[in-house]
Amino acid sequence: MKGIALSAHHITARVGGVEVLHGIDLHLPEGRWTSIVGPNGAGKSTLLKVLAGLLPRGQVDGQVALLGRMLTQVPARERARQLSWLGQNEGSADDLTSYDVAMLGRLPHQPWLAPPSPADHAAVEQALRTTQAWDWRDRPLSQLSGGERQRVLLARALAVQAQVLLMDEPLANLDPPHQTDWLHTVRALVAGGATVVSVLHEVSLALHADDLVVMAQGRVTHQGGCNEVVTHRALEAVFDHRIAVHELFGQWVALPR
Numbered sequence: 056m057k058g059i060a061l062s063a064h065h066i067t068a069r070v071g072g073v074e075v076l077h078g079i080d081l082h083l084p085e086g087r088w089t090s091i092v093g094p095n096g097a098g099k100s101t102l103l104k105v106l107a108g109l110l111p112r113g114q115v116d117g118q119v120a121l122l123g124r125m126l127t128q129v130p131a132r133e134r135a136r137q138l139s140w141l142g143q144n145e146g147s148a149d150d151l152t153s154y155d156v157a158m159l160g161r162l163p164h165q166p167w168l169a170p171p172s173p174a175d176h177a178a179v180e181q182a183l184r185t186t187q188a189w190d191w192r193d194r195p196l197s198q199l200s201g202g203e204r205q206r207v208l209l210a211r212a213l214a215v216q217a218q219v220l221l222m223d224e225p226l227a228n229l230d231p232p233h234q235t236d237w238l239h240t241v242r243a244l245v246a247g248g249a250t251v252v253s254v255l256h257e258v259s260l261a262l263h264a265d266d267l268v269v270m271a272q273g274r275v276t277h278q279g280g281c282n283e284v285v286t287h288r289a290l291e292a293v294f295d296h297r298i299a300v301h302e303l304f305g306q307w308v309a310l311p312r
């Protein structure tokens with residue numbers, strides 16, 4: 056029986072003085088990949104930030120639990136080792152080389168002021184090779200294209216080697232082969248016991264997940280398996296039936312209606 060990696064209890068969140076999440080309850084099982092989908096402005100990114108503990112406490116009511124402990128009670132460094140974050144349009148240190156950016160993912164593993172260990176270098180190399188960013192490891196982030204930059208940021212998230220990975224629009228700027236690589240990477244992480252939660256606009260790719268959380272207007276309207284017909288109907292409904300889910304070559308795809 057698998058445990059719960061992340062859970063949200065009665066989450067209400069305010070951004071810019073406006074309530075954008077209205078009493079969300081959610082349980083995300085360990086060792087599975089869950090995709091969060093829904094229309095623009097539904098609150099997906101805000102929910103992901105709440106799950107990561109990134110919204111200031113004053114803006115959030117309710118509780119989040121990470122691997123069975125209240126998130127607020129997990130010390131920051133421990134949390135940073137257990138939970139890896141890939142944000143949307145994140146500012147990053149543009150002057151750093153790709154290698155050093157990926158090495159930032161190892162900070163929670165390093166003692167204060169200690170140089171990176173062989174294990175840190177090995178984790179960074181493995182992460183950069185996984186996202187096929189190793190070849191430009193010496194180039195500053197500012198000199199990379201949008202997709203190349205995204206692959207370095209993804210490598211930083213992988214280098215943490217966390218049990219739980221939260222990714223907001225991880226496929227932004229990635230071409231189809233690298234989107235496919237990302238799918239395989241997530242599948243390998245989950246096969247190794249990790250939990251992945253991704254916010255995705257690419258609905259057909261989101262349907263490759265184990266489970267789907269469907270959101271609209273700051274609420275979860277459905278949570279269920281990607282293979283379940285009821286999930287497909289919830290997905291079609293949240294997008295005003297402008298898409299339809301079909302099976303094609305053994306995969307679920309969402310096509311314009």
Ligand SMILES: Nc1ncnc2c1ncn2[C@@H]1O[C@H](COP(=O)(O)OP(=O)(O)OP(=O)(O)O)[C@@H](O)[C@H]1O
Nearest residue numbers: 070071072073075094095096097098099100101102
């Ligand atoms: N700084 C802010 N001030 C006021 N409202 C905000 C702010 N940031 C976000 N919002 C509002 O919060 C709501 C939820 O935003 P959020 O970014 O979580 O949605 P989303 O589902 O991730 O959207 P998208 O698919 O467009 O990325 C939206 O209505 C948005 O306009």
